[in-house]
Amino acid sequence: MSLAAAAALLGSLLTFAVPEPARAAVPDTIPLKVTNNSGRGEPVYVYTIGTDLASGRQGWADANGTFHAWPAGGAPPVPAPDASIPGPAAGQSKTIRIPKFSGRIYFSYGRKLVFQLATGGLVQPAVQNPSDPNHDILFNWSEYTLGDSGLWLNSTQVDMFSAPYAVGVQRADGSTVSTGHLKSGGYNAVLNGLRAQSGGWAGLVRTRSDGTVLRALSPGHGVGSGVLPASVMSGYIDRVWQKYATQTLTVTPFADQPGTKYHGRVSGGVMNFTNGSGAVVTSFQKPDADSVFGCHKLLDAPNDAVRGPLSRTLCAGFNRSTLLVNPQQPDTSAANFYQDPVTNHYARLIHGQMADGKAYAFAFDDVGHHESLVHDGGPRQAYLTLDPFS
Structure with a gap:
């Protein structure tokens, strides 16, 4: 995601972060239960990356939720420390802790992601760039903010539609809400819908040399990379x-x-x-x-x-x-x-295949509250569920 797009999306998330009535303080970390229902046999790697809200420093968190600041970067960028956390095997769950960050929770299948540090900080994967070291890795991410006012956790397709997943939160009252699940067959329906849509939309689907579908680029990235005509709208x-x-x-x-x-x-x-x-x-x-x-x-x-x-x-x-x-x-x-x-046929297809109709198919999909976001002011636990590729 470009810095401008990232700022826009983060702004859309933080517009919800308004003070709420006094309640028990949100702890420094909360549990995140990661469940692997993908049906895939590859190892899974999980990453918690973002800005520490207490200090304003950028870094990563380990499985215990402990913050680690990134070291200095370089020009050209230098390898970042290995921030990966081994994820659950297929059919299993694993609980880690996430700290008070504004950032992302990445997950990848089969290979660890390649993160680098430039003089300006972390270089995020650029899904639209064929030469990016992460281009041929199957991965995705969720965005979250955890602070004194609670948790905001989303599933996002602003940059791409890729490895399916859902997010959830156990609220202070013990109830649980989730969003981001596709309908049965929804993953393939989105991809096939793009392939069938005339006008260049099929070019958004990116496939690895072994036949694995890696992702469908968002239409903005499609226009930027030339696979979707600039005149499409x-x-x-x-x-x-x-x-x-x-x-x-x-x-x-x-x-x-x-x-x-x-x-x-x-x-x-x-x-x-x-x-x-x-x-x-x-x-x-x-x-x-x-x-x-x-x-x-x-x-x-x-x-x-x-x-x-x-x-x-x-x-x-x-x-x-x-x-x-x-x-x-x-x-x-x-x-x-x-x-x-x-x-925006990309957004049309994604929303049409979501179990609850909610998605973040473009940066301001929260207008009218059609975004795939969960929130609670006193979260007990968060959830990240890796769903089937069907």
């Missing part, structure tokens, strides 16, 4: 810009503030948003497919009270193709999503 984007040259797009960005509305009209090729007083508060150039899929560049979303929330809403509307049929945004009804022939 142009037909829809052009129609949106034409529509709102003569009509008004009304955005109510905060569900708990229904009186806060902004009004968008296209003039001179630019969509200008005005507030209730008629003053222009921000403007957007007509985006391209990369901006839409990545929710960045021409749809940049700063962490502010106006442009960021508007950009998030536009991003969701473009990816879900709801902007033409509903001038009142955000449209949060899943029944209205992905109905236009020009849409």
Whole structure:
């Protein structure tokens, strides 16, 4: 994931991290139960990597949840310490502990991941880069934040759809919730759906030389690597810009503030948003497919009270193709999503095969709460379940 995309996604996670009523303090570490239901025979390796919230330092945690800061990097990057934790065998479970981090929980099959340290810190795997040392490794990751306000843990497809898994949390009251499970046959249904979708979408599926399907790239990475045409969303984007040259797009960005509305009209090729007083508060150039899929560049979303929330809403509307049929945004009804022939078919297929319909198929899939995220302010235990490849 690019730094911009990572920041956007982390921002979407941290928007939930608001203070909650006083309760028993969240401990420094909590148990994470990793269950291997994959049916695969290869060894599994697990990694807990991120930023230690107490110190702000980047590093990794061992199986006991103990933080280890990364040593200095280099140019060119140098090998990072081995942060791998042996995972459970097929049909088995293993419990480790995760600390108060904002970071990722990686897991890989068959081979350990290759992490390197540059002068600016850890070099994360770049799934879209064929020359990345991790390109031919079957792996995936979850993102989490554990802090004094609780746990936020997701399953994400923002960068790729790959080794299936689900996440869960045992709440303070003892109940358990989970998300991220595919329907029976859902893994192959997503891949076959991409292969059958005309217009270059089949090129997102990446296969190893031995025939193993490694992943399907997100469409943003597909555009960036040239396998998905840069014009793949142009037909829809052009129609949106034409529509709102003569009509008004009304955005109510905060569900708990229904009186806060902004009004968008296209003039001179630019969509200008005005507030209730008629003053222009921000403007957007007509985006391209990369901006839409990545929710960045021409749809940049700063962490502010106006442009960021508007950009998030536009991003969701473009990816879900709801902007033409509903001038009142955000449209949060899943029944209205992905109905236009020009849409984010990657997101459409993934959501369609999720058992609960929830996914993080693009950075701001949390608009309207359609994201695959579990949260609790007093978590007893977290769960990571490696699911079957079927």
